[in-house]
Amino acid sequence: MLNFFALLYGLIVMFVLNCASRNVRENRSHGRTLTLVGMSTLGATLVIAALLLAIAEGALIVTVPGS
Secondary structure, three states: OHHHHHHHHHHHHHHHHHHHHHHHHOOOOOOHHHHHHHHHHHHHHHHHHHHHHHHHHHHHHHHOOOO
16 A cells, blocks of 8 residues: 555656646746645655654664663
8 A cells, every 4th residue: 555655646746846847948837736736745745754753763762772
């Protein structure tokens, strides 16, 4: 299941970045939907990073001897 979500996330990010770079190259403004999806993927990235950091910090606290 994780593989599916990782693939889906990668496809969405690739789509957003390709559309954004094409709009910049053609000197057009970004559409509202593209901006919304881009901000949503940014938020998802930040949430995933925060969760992984919390998990890593919790694992570090648990494995420190003498604590």
